[in-house]
Amino acid sequence: MAGVRDGGGLDDEALQQLRSRATQLLLKEDWREYITVCSRIVDGVGGDRRVLCSALAHRADARARLRDLRGALADLDAALAADPTHPGALLSKGALLRGLGRYAPAAECFRAAGADEARELVEQCRRLEAQARSGAVDLSDWVLAGFAAGKCPDLAEYVGPVEVRRSAHGGRGIFAVKNVEAGATLMISKAVAVGRGVLPDAADSGEKMVVWKELVDKVLDAAEKCPRTAALIYTLSTGEERPEELVVPEMALFRQEPEDLCLGDVTNTARKEVVDVDRILTVLDVNCLTEDLPAANLLGNSGVVNCGVGLWILPSFINHSCHPNARRTHVGDHAIVHASRDIKAGEEVTFPYFDVLVPVSKRGVAARAWGFECQCDRCKFEAEDVTLKQELMKAENDLASGGDMGALVVRLEDKMRKSLVKERRKAFLRASFWSAYSALFDSDKLVRKWGRRVPSRGCLSQRVSLMLSAGMRVC
Numbered sequence: 001m002a003g004v005r006d007g008g009g010l011d012d013e014a015l016q017q018l019r020s021r022a023t024q025l026l027l028k029e030d031w032r033e034y035i036t037v038c039s040r041i042v043d044g045v046g047g048d049r050r051v052l053c054s055a056l057a058h059r060a061d062a063r064a065r066l067r068d069l070r071g072a073l074a075d076l077d078a079a080l081a082a083d084p085t086h087p088g089a090l091l092s093k094g095a096l097l098r099g100l101g102r103y104a105p106a107a108e109c110f111r112a113a114g115a116d117e118a119r120e121l122v123e124q125c126r127r128l129e130a131q132a133r134s135g136a137v138d139l140s141d142w143v144l145a146g147f148a149a150g151k152c153p154d155l156a157e158y159v160g161p162v163e164v165r166r167s168a169h170g171g172r173g174i175f176a177v178k179n180v181e182a183g184a185t186l187m188i189s190k191a192v193a194v195g196r197g198v199l200p201d202a203a204d205s206g207e208k209m210v211v212w213k214e215l216v217d218k219v220l221d222a223a224e225k226c227p228r229t230a231a232l233i234y235t236l237s238t239g240e241e242r243p244e245e246l247v248v249p250e251m252a253l254f255r256q257e258p259e260d261l262c263l264g265d266v267t268n269t270a271r272k273e274v275v276d277v278d279r280i281l282t283v284l285d286v287n288c289l290t291e292d293l294p295a296a297n298l299l300g301n302s303g304v305v306n307c308g309v310g311l312w313i314l315p316s317f318i319n320h321s322c323h324p325n326a327r328r329t330h331v332g333d334h335a336i337v338h339a340s341r342d343i344k345a346g347e348e349v350t351f352p353y354f355d356v357l358v359p360v361s362k363r364g365v366a367a368r369a370w371g372f373e374c375q376c377d378r379c380k381f382e383a384e385d386v387t388l389k390q391e392l393m394k395a396e397n398d399l400a401s402g403g404d405m406g407a408l409v410v411r412l413e414d415k416m417r418k419s420l421v422k423e424r425r426k427a428f429l430r431a432s433f434w435s436a437y438s439a440l441f442d443s444d445k446l447v448r449k450w451g452r453r454v455p456s457r458g459c460l461s462q463r464v465s466l467m468l469s470a471g472m473r474v475c
């Protein structure tokens with residue numbers, strides 16, 4: 001038969017043709033056809049170990065691109081069984097294991113590959129292994145480089161001293177399991193998917209829909225290809241359950257153990273999991289976060305905003321509070337949540353879903369857009385305190401209509417003094433009318449006129465920021 005040697009293997013010409021075809025498919029990124037061609041080489045190469053190992057390594061790379069990770073690992077193991085020192089297979093296996101968060105065995109593969117570039121990879125795995133254990137991250141290079149994408153640090157996932165419990169806010173929340181100091185990392189989570197776009201400031205909803213659709217497609221794809229990802233998404237609230245129906249998941253679910261790695265399926269290039277699309281869409285509605293990206297501010301100068309919206313599983317269990325004790329930072333596809341003040345063991349961890357330096361009614365509108373009535377004690381106090389109600393309504397009207405912000409601040413301070421409002425609650429109200437305080441302190445004229453009748457800017461901003469980010473240690 002043409003193209004086949006006497007022993008049953010491919011002859012040189014047939015092999016050459018298959019290699020040329022594979023190169024064309026590689027350039028076209030047609031991974032499914034590429035796998036088919038690699039398979040023909042693997043099946044027909046006979047005893048040529050070098051060609052066999054290369055074809056297996058190439059097929060593994062293509063399978064990994066299609067997220068058939070189990071198939072990719074099987075190919076790499078077969079290649080390494082034939083030649084334990086094959087550098088291509090070792091580098092590919094190292095990269096695959098590193099992507100799965102298995103840094104120690106990944107480092108072993110890179111070390112065995114022995115190439116110059118491998119030394120840096122071994123070092124990187126060592127760093128990630130340490131970070132996955134401690135949660136300690138160093139963002140200084142990235143910050144000093146102005147958040148340049150190229151300087152974005154590699155991060156490993158991390159689950160700190162927290163667990164999911166039932167929350168007084170309704171449903172579940174994240175709680176500290178031991179005392180945590182301000183600044184400590186609570187979790188680092190990689191997004192299931194992120195939809196991104198650089199949009200003009202005045203982007204219409206159609207342009208935003210493009211970003212949303214990208215996210216939806218990516219999340220559905222991830223769920224179809226990985227049963228573990230689908231199972232994690234199904235732990236999240238659809239917003240339609242009664243709070244008591246929501247199951248409190250075991251934390252082990254969020255710690256990726258080697259044995260339950262999301263490897264996909266050898267056959268998944270042909271078969272996809274059947275996912276509950278409607279459920280996933282409602283989960284996305286309730287749990288998606290927009291990236292709180294420092295770099296977005298830089299882009300904002302040129303009239304465009306960097307818009308990113310994504311799904312991060314464990315951070316999705318964190319409830320909102322208008323006096324939060326944590327904040328999140330987005331670094332690449334990872335969300336880092338860290339304590340913004342000391343948190344006691346057993347205390348619920350909360351971060352703000354929206355701007356909390358605005359009056360209670362505005363925050364109510366933002367919370368309702370998220371589909372809930374905020375139950376935090378700052379909202380309860382501001383909405384329910386009868387002695388202050390009228391004054392707060394008037395202050396809010398004055399804030400909306402502009403005018404002398406100094407007069408507004410002085411009235412509010414007088415009212416709080418006369419009503420014997422406690423320091424902690426004063427900080428709540430000052431935060432709600434912070435734009436008026438800022439307008440006063442930013443104007444020399446207003447400071448000259450009203451300055452003596454209000455506490456100094458330094459003391460006030462310290463009190464408000466302590467309330468918002470450093471908790472209740474009000475000066």
Ligand SMILES: C[S@@+](CC[C@H](N)C(=O)[O-])C[C@H]1O[C@@H](n2cnc3c(N)ncnc32)[C@H](O)[C@@H]1O
Nearest residue numbers: 169171172237287316317318319320372374375
């Ligand atoms: C991203 S989820 C947070 C986790 C959710 N509690 C759960 O059990 O899955 C957002 C939902 O949690 C609830 N939630 C979050 N913060 C809240 C708050 N301050 N007050 C009331 N409900 C809140 C709302 O139902 C909201 O739609």
